[in-house]
Amino acid sequence: MTVLQADVLIVGAGPAGATAALNLAGRHRVLLVDRLAAPLARIGESLPPAAARLLQDMGLLDAFLRQGHAPYHGNRAWWNGAWTEHHFLSDPDGHGWHLARGSFDLWLRDEARRRGAALLASAKVAGITPEDGGWKVRLETSRGPCDAAARIVIDATGRSARLARGIGARRQRSDRLVSVWQYGHERTPSARGFAHIEACEYGWWYSAPLPGQRRVLALHTDADLLDSNALRNTGWLEAAARRLPATRELLEQQGYMADTPTLATPAHTATLDTGAGPGWFAVGDAALSFDPLSSQGIFNALYTGLAAAEAADRTLQGELQAYQHYHRELSAIGAAYARHLAYCYGQETRWPSAPFWRRRRPVQVGAL
Incomplete structure (x- = not known):
């Protein structure tokens, strides 16, 4: 052999x-x-701005920049009933990338x-x-x-x-976190390059612009809170997203239309x-x-x-x-x-008895 x-x-x-x-x-x-x-x-x-230094150290930055990935300027989140924004404008490394x-x-x-x-x-x-x-x-x-x-x-x-x-x-x-996601097309190019996050009783939603007027849409929830039958419905994820006020507004503003199947991926710590x-x-x-x-x-x-x-x-x-x-x-x-994760989840206090949020106070991470 x-x-x-x-x-x-x-x-x-x-x-x-x-x-x-x-x-x-x-x-x-x-x-x-x-x-x-x-x-x-x-x-x-998504890559944060600090990735530029890693890519530079490895002799990859120039080739990476030629690929045309979309700028990532920060996060905008509807969290605990209010908007919060984190901008990369003051970051010495500049913007990140979608x-x-x-x-x-x-x-x-x-x-x-x-x-x-x-x-x-x-x-x-x-x-x-x-x-x-x-x-x-x-x-x-x-x-x-x-x-x-x-x-x-x-x-x-x-x-x-x-x-x-x-x-x-x-x-x-x-934990038992899963990401349920799909890609789609948006009619209106994203001008700001922000990732969008919205908390809900059973988890949180994420969406971000990608190169070529593409967009990703994802729900993050625990596996046992997810109706497995829903995954067989090709329109379920987008329909569920449009029931959330901030995410619905974003998808309507961008003219989002899903064009891939819905997939589920483990996302646990x-x-x-x-x-x-x-x-x-x-x-x-x-x-x-x-x-x-x-x-x-x-x-x-x-x-x-x-x-x-x-x-x-x-x-x-x-x-x-x-x-x-x-x-x-x-x-x-x-x-x-x-x-960092315990702090982020701890800022959302609207659903203290909901299983998803109760399980994350505090976050338990296995010792290395």
Whole structure:
């Protein structure tokens, strides 16, 4: 059986995995594995202004700016019965971006390949075992099974954290949040580039403009509060959104018309009991899964992908305790996130007995 040799094996070619790969390629043999031949459409499409510094550090900013992603100037929220606005006007990094997510993910994957990473798509991990100071990973591919040997493995498998759990890490989920979403077209171009948020008794709604006069519309609620039969009704999400006063006004103003099916995606907060160990690292949602209210999911993917790549590079150069520094960094990120999320949810006090809001006082985040 063929054995693929690599210094670093990265499982998952989304933003976190591709970022780790492109920062390691050229200095080390990198094998990037993904179960999909090409990225799928998915919710999660905003980058805050601070992402510009990350992209600049990785030599990606100029190419990113040429892609034409839509400006993201801040958030406007109907929260606790009043409008609040957070502007990026005073941010030293300027504005953020509403992404064309599919093309963004594909660009990062292609950049990793351009820098020298090997990509094995349409493949999934069937097993992982320690071997000779590294790892042996059994892969299932379209051409049959094969093995890969690597000194370091990076888990970028998203919320499943499939690789880290195979090594022995435990996944700790804090809630049952799901995002129910769809894309649509808007007749009126969005002039301000603001994300829109509106709280309701059973969760909160989100909408944001995207490139090409596109718009995303999403409801965030707990899985057990969602009528699963409603998902079979193609017009349910838009109809429900139009029953909320602020969201209805936005959709009417923009001339929104849905043109994709309604999809549901896990959006819960979750952590690993440890996000790194000797010879392995978890990145992105595999390490820390963020509630979308934080607007930090893709930024966290880029940041942890870069940080894990730096720690992996130090490990390969002989600094065998580099994973401990990375783990401490994840712990600090998780603690700051928990405080911020508790504060945001705590500002909404209109429905103290409603299950969705009662469960979020206080937010319980698993310890790293």
